[in-house]
Structures are given as structure tokens and as C-alpha cells.
Amino acid sequence: MKDDKDLNKTNQTEDTLTNRQGHPVTNNQNVRTVGNRGPTTLENYDFLEKISHFDRERIPERVVHARGAGAHGYFEAYGTVGEEPVSKYTRAKLFQEKGKQTPVFVRFSSVVHGGHSPETLRDPRGFAVKFYTEDGNWDLVGNNLKIFFIRDPLKFPDLVHAFKPDPVTNIQDGERIFDFVSNSPEATHMVTFLFSPWGIPANYRMMQGSGVNTYKWVNKEGKGVLVKYHWEPKQGIRNLTQEEADEIQAKNFNHATQDLYEAIEKGEYPEWELFVQILSDDDHPELDFDPLDPTKLWYKEVVPWQPVGKMVLNKNPEDYFAEVEQAAFGTGVLVDGLDFSDDKLLQGRTFSYSDTQRYRVGSNYLQLPINSPKKNVATNQRGGQMEYQVDKGPHQNPHVNYEPSTLGGLKEAKNPGKEHTPYVEGELKRETIDRTNNFGQAGETYRRFSDFEREELIKNLVNALAPCAKVIKDQMVENFTNADPEYGKRVKEGLAAKKKEMESGPIGSTKTEEAVQQAQDISHPSDPY
Numbered sequence: 001m002k003d004d005k006d007l008n009k010t011n012q013t014e015d016t017l018t019n020r021q022g023h024p025v026t027n028n029q030n031v032r033t034v035g036n037r038g039p040t041t042l043e044n045y046d047f048l049e050k051i052s053h054f055d056r057e058r059i060p061e062r063v064v065h066a067r068g069a070g071a072h073g074y075f076e077a078y079g080t081v082g083e084e085p086v087s088k089y090t091r092a093k094l095f096q097e098k099g100k101q102t103p104v105f106v107r108f109s110s111v112v113h114g115g116h117s118p119e120t121l122r123d124p125r126g127f128a129v130k131f132y133t134e135d136g137n138w139d140l141v142g143n144n145l146k147i148f149f150i151r152d153p154l155k156f157p158d159l160v161h162a163f164k165p166d167p168v169t170n171i172q173d174g175e176r177i178f179d180f181v182s183n184s185p186e187a188t189h190m191v192t193f194l195f196s197p198w199g200i201p202a203n204y205r206m207m208q209g210s211g212v213n214t215y216k217w218v219n220k221e222g223k224g225v226l227v228k229y230h231w232e233p234k235q236g237i238r239n240l241t242q243e244e245a246d247e248i249q250a251k252n253f254n255h256a257t258q259d260l261y262e263a264i265e266k267g268e269y270p271e272w273e274l275f276v277q278i279l280s281d282d283d284h285p286e287l288d289f290d291p292l293d294p295t296k297l298w299y300k301e302v303v304p305w306q307p308v309g310k311m312v313l314n315k316n317p318e319d320y321f322a323e324v325e326q327a328a329f330g331t332g333v334l335v336d337g338l339d340f341s342d343d344k345l346l347q348g349r350t351f352s353y354s355d356t357q358r359y360r361v362g363s364n365y366l367q368l369p370i371n372s373p374k375k376n377v378a379t380n381q382r383g384g385q386m387e388y389q390v391d392k393g394p395h396q397n398p399h400v401n402y403e404p405s406t407l408g409g410l411k412e413a414k415n416p417g418k419e420h421t422p423y424v425e426g427e428l429k430r431e432t433i434d435r436t437n438n439f440g441q442a443g444e445t446y447r448r449f450s451d452f453e454r455e456e457l458i459k460n461l462v463n464a465l466a467p468c469a470k471v472i473k474d475q476m477v478e479n480f481t482n483a484d485p486e487y488g489k490r491v492k493e494g495l496a497a498k499k500k501e502m503e504s505g506p507i508g509s510t511k512t513e514e515a516v517q518q519a520q521d522i523s524h525p526s527d528p529y
Contacts, residue, residue, distance in 0.1 A: 019049050059325070060360045064160055065126045067117050068109035069204060069257040070324035071264055073313035074101045075131060081276065082306040089225055089278060090217035091417050092337030094133045095308055103132040105370060106313060107327050108204040108260070111143075112163045112172070118253035120245040122199045122460070124190075127209030127231060128329045129311070132374040139333035140229055141353065144201055145194070146210035146529060148294045149187040151433070153348020159184075175468040182475035185438040186295045188483055192442045195464065196449060196457040198528075200245045202238035203259040205270040213331065213346035214292050216281065216339040222418030226279040226291055226341055228298055230305060230529075234271040242460055261316055269314045275305035281341075281422065289437045292343040296441055297529055323370045328357035336416055344433075362386050378410055443484035448528040454490075462494035466502065 017025045023046075031047045033040050079098035080086055086095045094102045109126035110119060124143045131138040149159055162180035165172045181187040193199065201207040209231030216224040240248070248255050263270060277298050279291055289296045317323035332340075332350035340346060357365050363384035365371055378393040380401045392398065397408030446454065461480075465473050473495055481488025 019046055020053070021049075057321075061115050062360065063356070064111050065109040065128075066115045067113060067119065068107050068126070068324055069260050070105060070107040070317055070327060071260060071313040072315040072317070073104050073106065073269070073311060075104050075129075075274070075309055075311045076101050077309045078307060081278065081308055082304075086308060087219065089219055089227075090337040091220045092133075092138075092217070092335055093135055094131060094138070094335070095337075103374060104311060104313075105130045105132075105323070105327060106311075107324060107329070108207070108256070112160075116253075118249045119256040120200065120240070120249040120253065122194060122242070122245075124194065124199075125201055125204070125207060127207070128327075129209075129231075130327065130329060130333075130371075131335075133335050134375060135335040136373045136375060137333050137371075138335045138338060139329040139331065140211050141329045141331050141349075142210045142212040142229070144207050144209055145190065145198065146208070146212060146230065146297060147190055147193070148212055148345065149181065149190045150184060150345065151186055151293050151295050152344050153352070155184065156345075156348065156352070174464045175472060178465060178468050178472050178476055182472050182479065185479055185482075186436065188439055188479045189295050189442040189445060191461075192445050192457065192483070192487075193528075195460040196453050197239040197241055198453075199460070200240040200242070201256075202240050203256045205260055205263055206233050206235050206238040208232060208237060209272065213294050213343045213349070214341040215334075215346070216341050216420070217276075217278070218337055218339050218417070218420040220417040222420045224281045224339060224420045224422060226281050228277045228303075230275040230277070231272040231311070232275060232305075234273060234310075241456055260313075264313060264316050269312050271313075272311045273307055274309045274311060275307050277303040277305060279303060288435060288440060290433045290435045292341055293433060293435075294343060294345045295438075297445075300527075300529060322368075326361055326365070326368055327370050328361055328365050328368075330354040330357065339420055364388070367391075380410060439479065439482040442480075443482075443487065445528050446484045446487045448526060450526045453526060458490045458494050461491055462498050465491070465495060466498045 017028060019025055025046055028046075031040050031044050075094065077086075077095050077097060077100045079096060079100075081089055094100065107126070107128045107130075109128070110117065110121060110123045111126060112123050113121060124145050126141075126143055128139065128141045131140070150156065159180065162176050163172070166176060181191055211229035215227050215229070217227045218224045252258065260270070279298070284291050287302075291298065330350070330353035331346060332354060334340070340350065361368070364387045366377075367387065367389060376394070377391040378396065379391040380403060381391065382401055390398075393410055395408070396410055397405075400407050400409035403409050403412070446457070449457065461476075465476055468476075477488050477492045477495070479488075480491050
């Protein structure tokens with residue numbers, strides 16, 4: 001008797017169309033009917049299976065970061081942090097050896113709008129990296145602007161609701177956005193970046209990335225340090241003015257995805273260098289902000305950027321849905337040697353991300369190839385929708401799906417280093433952190449911008465704020481003034497001029513010829529970080 005493989009070769013070739021049960025499809029053009037124009041019969045199995053799957057081709061769209069593009073590649077470690085061995089700060093294996101390569105998958109995204117929204121919109125960009133390490137997966141999930149709008153996760157649903165379309169009109173409304181951020185003064189810094197040219201990256205290849213939140217590194221002795229991550233593109237940094245973005249959007253709303261895909265197909269593999277900033281794990285009273293506050297930058301001149309490795313993206317996905325759409329990331333996905341800080345937003349994200357993936361992709365989303373670690377997985381978790389394999393050890397007793405056990409069950413792993421045990425005490429409170437300093441860095445960022453960037457920032461803010469209610473405009477002007485008097489004054493004067501313009505008709509652009517020329521030539525306008 002022939003085995004299954006021989007039988008398969010006899011009856012069909014590998015390219016023969018089949019249904020999901022493996023049955024060859026002999027007619028994929030016509031449903032079965034009574035006569036060639038009669039009613040369709042109910043037992044059209046191939047049709048029913050095909051259309052039923054088609055009806056379910058979409059999983060729930062991400063609430064945020066729905067529009068994305070992705071690619072495969074590798075991370076190569078330098079083995080050092082500046083001039084020091086990386087082992088001084090972390091025992092994470094992927095960083096230890098110079099030249100050591102770790103496979104990665106990266107998903108870039110825009111935040112607010114849907115899966116087919118234009119990639120030219122003013123919006124933060126997601127920058128999520130999945131490292132398939134020998135100790136399991138590590139996800140570094142952040143954005144391009146290095147900071148965020150809020151510091152407390154309790155506000156996150158409200159932030160997203162304000163930025164999403166109006167629940168009645170289904171139209172995104174700037175007044176709703178500024179209504180929220182005007183009453184959230186900690187957002188002033190992010191708004192300053194978002195409405196500057198940094199708010200519209202030219203493409204994904206020429207875009208910075210960041211972990212945004214403060215994490216920890218832990219060494220073999222169990223000592224922890226605070227750390228921030230930064231991706232710097234070796235292709236250079238390029239952003240778009242609003243006019244440039246509008247021109248691109250009129251012709252191509254997929255430009256960033258297309259740019260990434262075509263560059264990799266041509267062998268022009270994009271690269272980023274990974275830098276870290278390291279601080280001792282304490283309150284740092286010498287700073288005028290809390291280092292755990294994600295609305296703040298650690299400026300380079302205070303906490304230097306130190307290179308630890310580089311990333312190269314050299315392979316496009318073979319199927320967008322299976323890899324990019326179903327890719328699932330989480331801020332809680334850390335390997336040994338990496339740890340959490342007490343950053344409130346990080347703690348909230350750590351629950352939310354994985355919870356979202358179980359809802360969106362399914363309880364067994366980690367069994368999908370794009371999400372599964374490239375090492376053996378052995379758990380006592382069983383069942384759930386779409387389970388297709390049992391995560392067990394090679395010598396595990398299949399009857400024992402619990403621990404502890406003396407009957408051949410899984411055993412606990414040995415800790416590769418001393419446990420990190422930070423000391424914690426204090427009253428349980430619902431309070432804002434002490435050093436909010438909501439406006440200091442927003443003003444500093446404004447002053448660090450070039451003349452061209454400040455010009456663009458004011459123009460974009462004025463155009464966006466002009467339709468808003470007076471009370472919202474007044475509050476935003478007050479926030480900008482608190483950041484920098486000139487900043488607030490220019491927005492106020494711009495709004496007054498805009499009001500006259502709207503009442504009497506267009507009075508022409510305020511942009512000078514010199515600024516127009518700058519916009520055309522600019523690639524890396526400044527370094528406000």
C-alpha cells in the first residue's frame with residue numbers, strides 16, 4: 001500500500017487548488033445549480049466553505065496602530081555600552097557577544113486612523129520590534145517621538161476617544177482633540193512635537209524610534225539601572241511639511257509602505273543603530289522632572305546616548321495578513337536581564353497590550369509562527385480557541401499538565417542570576433507624581449527647534465486651533481505661554497490674524513520664500529533630543 005505522500009503525488013500536484021480539507025477543487029468558476037440557470041442547491045460545499053471563510057477574513061482591527069507595515073531582519077550586538085562591557089549593566093544574552101545576531105520582526109504604524117488611512121497624516125508613528133532571542137521573545141514597543149501625551153494609563157482610553165472620530169458624526173474633530181489636551185497640560189510637550197515637522201515622518205526608513213517608557217537593565221548580581229532605548233536610522237532622518245504631505249497624499253496614500261517594501265526588494269536594506277541611556281535606579285532629585293515620566297526627554301547632554309547594536313531589515317513579509325496584521329506585541333514581553341520600572345504608563349500598557357491581542361487574534365495568538373518564540377515552548381496551558389498544538393516538553397508526561405509534580409511534569413527553571421529585588425514602601429495613593437513640570441521641556445523643545453520648525457509649528461497649530469471654541473483656544477495659548485512666552489504669543493497672534501482672514505477672505509501665506517526653500521532642502525532639521 002502506498003503511503004500518504006505517494007498517494008498525494010499520484011492524485012494531484014502541489015499546485016492543485018484544494019479546499020481547506022485538502023479536497024481538490026475541480027470547478028472554481030461555477031456553483032452547482034438545477035440546470036445552468038436554476039436555483040442554487042444547499043450542498044454547494046466548496047462554495048459555502050469559500051464564502052464563509054471570506055466572510056471572516058478580517059479579525060478585529062487594532063483600536064490604535066491599525067495601519068502598519070513590517071519586515072524581517074536581524075539585530076547585531078556590539079557587546080559594549082560605549083567603552084564598557086554590556087555585562088556591567090545587563091545579563092540579557094542577546095547583548096553580550098560582539099557580532100551576535102538575533103532575528104527580529106518590525107512593525108511600523110500610524111496610530112489614530114484605520115487600516116487603509118493615508119500614511120501622510122499628522123500622527124505619531126509606532127515602532128515595534130520583536131526579538132526572537134534564545135531566551136524567548138523580547139518586544140520593544142514604542143514610537144518615533146520618544147515621549148507621549150500622558151503619564152497615567154487611566155487617561156489612555158479618553159485620549160484615544162478624543163483623537164478618534166466624533167461618535168455622532170464619525171468625523172475627526174480638532175476641537176475634541178484640543179479640548180482634551182488643553183485640559184491635560186502634560187500633553188503640551190507632545191503637541192509641540194506633533195505639530196512641528198517631526199509630526200509627519202517622510203517614510204518609515206528615515207524615522208527614529210524609541211521605547212518611550214523607562215525600563216530597567218539587570219546584571220548577574222541583581223543590580224538594576226534605569227534605561228531608555230533609541231533607534232537612529234542610518235539612512236538619515238527626514239520629515240515632511242504639511243504642504244509636502246498634502247502633495248504626496250493626493251497621489252499615493254500608501255507611500256511609506258511602498259517605500260519600505262521596494263527598498264528591501266531592491267536590496268537597499270534599511271538599518272538603525274540602537275542607543276541606550278542609563279541612569280542609576282533612584283529618584284534623581286537633581287532633575288527638574290521624574291525620570292519615570294514618559295512625557296519627558298532625557299537630554300543627550302545630561303544622559304549620553306550610548307550605542308549597543310544595530311538592526312538591519314532584509315526580508316519582506318511573504319503574506320501581509322499572516323505576518324504584519326497578526327503580529328502581536330506587548331510591553332510585558334521581556335527576557336532575563338530586562339525588567340520593568342515603576343513608570344505608571346508602562347505598567348498600564350503591560351496589561352493592555354497582551355489583553356488586546358487575546359481579544360483581537362485569539363487566546364492562542366502566541367502559537368502563530370510570527371508570534372511564537374524560535375525555541376521550544378513548554379507550558380501547562382491547554383485549550384482555548386484555535387489551539388493547534390500542545391506546548392509541552394520533549395520528555396513531559398502527557399498526563400501531567402500541572403506543577404509541581406513527581407510524575408514527570410515540567411520543572412521550574414533555574415534563575416541565571418541573582419533576582420532583582422528593589423525596595424518598595426509607601427502609602428497607596430491616587431496622586432500625580434511630585435515633579436510634573438508640565439511645560440518646561442515643551443518650552444525647551446520650542447527653543448531648540450530651528451526657525452523653520454518654529455514657523456511650521458505655529459502655522460500648523462493656528463490652522464488646527466482656528467475652528468475651536470474660544471475657551472479651548474485661550475487654554476491652549478495659556479499652556480504654550482507657560483512653556484515659552486514667545487511660543488504663546490506667536491500662537492495668539494496667529495489665531496487673531498487667522499480670525500481676520502476668515503472674516504475678510506484669504507490674505508496670503510505668511511511663509512517666507514526662505515522658509516519655502518528650507519522646506520524643500522531640509523532632511524534633518526535639528527536635534528531637539
